[in-house]
Amino acid sequence: MDWMLRDLAEGVPHTRHIVLLSADGLRMAQHGTDPDTADRLAAACAGLQSLAAAVGHEFPHGDGRMRLVVIEVSGGFFYLMAAGPRAYLAVLADEGVDAGLVGQRMRDLVARIGEHLSAPVRSSEPTA
Numbered sequence: 001m002d003w004m005l006r007d008l009a010e011g012v013p014h015t016r017h018i019v020l021l022s023a024d025g026l027r028m029a030q031h032g033t034d035p036d037t038a039d040r041l042a043a044a045c046a047g048l049q050s051l052a053a054a055v056g057h058e059f060p061h062g063d064g065r066m067r068l069v070v071i072e073v074s075g076g077f078f079y080l081m082a083a084g085p086r087a088y089l090a091v092l093a094d095e096g097v098d099a100g101l102v103g104q105r106m107r108d109l110v111a112r113i114g115e116h117l118s119a120p121v122r123s124s125e126p127t128a
Contacts, residue, residue, distance in 0.1 A: 005031035012105050014097035023086040045090045083110045
């Protein structure tokens with residue numbers, strides 16, 4: 001999956017880190033970052049998607065599912081998008097990024113290959 005993430009990074013100048021993660025915060029793929037940073041981002045994303053879902057339940061006509069979280073901080077932007085069954089796509093970008101472009105490219109990627117961006121259901125049963 002790394003090539004998909006590389007295409008996203010190359011199509012959006014100022015993209016810093018891209019991580020594909022499971023709903024429980026495990027890194028599935030990464031681009032532009034080392035494994036430790038990607039793991040920290042994935043863990044933080046699991047908490048953010050949970051908080052966003054809690055807020056989503058406050059909308060009476062919604063289904064409570066998180067679709068997109070955007071955080072602007074001094075120095076840049078953070079995007080977290082639902083990317084498939086039990087999978088999320090996270091992008092960290094410098095402040096020079098075209099904020100609309102990164103969101104659009106993420107949506108394009110998810111629409112194009114979203115069914116392939118999924119995390120398997122984890123079983124609590126030990127395997128033999």
